[in-house]
Amino acid sequence: MIQPLAYIHPQAKIADSVVIDPFAVIHKDVEIGEGTWIGSNVTIMDGARIGKNCRIFPGAVISGIPQDLKFEGEETTAEIGDNTTIRECVTVNRGTKDRYKTVIGKNCLIQAYSHIAHDCFVGDHCIFSNSTTLAGHVTVGDYVVLAGLVAIHQFVKVGSHAFVTGGSLVRKDVPPYIKAAREPLSYTGINSVGMRRRGYTSEQINEIQDIYRILFVKNNNVTKALDIIEAEFNPTEERDEIINFIRNSNRGVLKGFGQS
Structure with a gap:
């Protein structure tokens, strides 16, 4: 199910049931699990480890080198868990020697134009709405929902089951189970609905x-x-x-x- 107009490096490890649409580019040190779909014009670079039954939409770039001047070419990875969807034009950078990997968990939805920088750890069942931006070394727990245009400062932690409202600038850690809103970002209650x-x-x-x-x-x-x-x-x-x-x-x- 690999279209002839796609480019796949002969040493990439692609499961038999993977579907790769035209004009996708798959580099050498890449692993993709069974049932995953790779859309047109997706670029998957060295260090990508993509699980089973993922969907990666056109224009996404997975495992690009870190936008970090301290990066010295060390071998690192960008890992995406099973059943995760990456929408259009999302960028996920691989790690640096700090953590040596960037991780997105299972059953996540990363919506269009979002950016997940080097050494970020994202838990399972997370939803990041359009144009969410994570700087380097951010840690996000399970079941976190980030609304559109959220920007998170480097090294910030967001606890499990937290909800951050759209357009927020996240400069401090966000504890688990809460809703965060306003400027500066503040506690506005618990995420009882979630x-x-x-x-x-x-x-x-x-x-x-x-x-x-x-x-x-x-x-x-x-x-x-x-x-x-x-x-x-x-x-x-x-x-x-x-x-x-x-x-x-x-x-x-x-x-x-x-x-x-």
């Missing part, structure tokens, strides 16, 4: 909301808020995830709207 869609119970959602009220609404500093949360809430997976995310934040987390 959590309900994914099977979280009302009790779990209410507890997460209570935790974030202590962090962002009741004017506690971060250290005091975490102490209160540990004292007043029994250990749960969600509680511990929030606490560990905030304690391990290198850039600091965003604040509640109106907090100084």
Whole structure:
């Protein structure tokens, strides 16, 4: 199912059931899993590792060399998980010697004109809307939704199940389970709609909301808020995830709207 007008390097590892449309270009050090479709005018460069049943739409460039002046030609990869869709003109750069790879997880949708820079790690089931831009070394958890025109600063972390509204500039870490909006980007509530869609119970959602009220609404500093949360809430997976995310934040987390 490889069209004669496509170019595939003879040493590329392409599964038998892959469909490659005309004018696609596949470089040498590339691996593509079964059932994947590669559209016209897609360029897949050295270091690409593409899973099964992916769809890559026209104009996308996968595993281009990093736009990083420190890059010295080291062998790195750009990895895309099974069942992920990459829409038109998306660019995904491969890693540098920092992490040696860029990773997009399984079952993701990366919409048109988005850019994922070197050494980014993106979890499973993420949706990035049109023209989302991730600078280098960004880490994104599972089930994250980034609306259109979101731009994320290098080294920022976005926690699982977070939602970031369109046009946002993300300069600080975004904790899990929250909605982030306004300028400067601020906590505006929890992502209750997303959590309900994914099977979280009302009790779990209410507890997460209570935790974030202590962090962002009741004017506690971060250290005091975490102490209160540990004292007043029994250990749960969600509680511990929030606490560990905030304690391990290198850039600091965003604040509640109106907090100084």
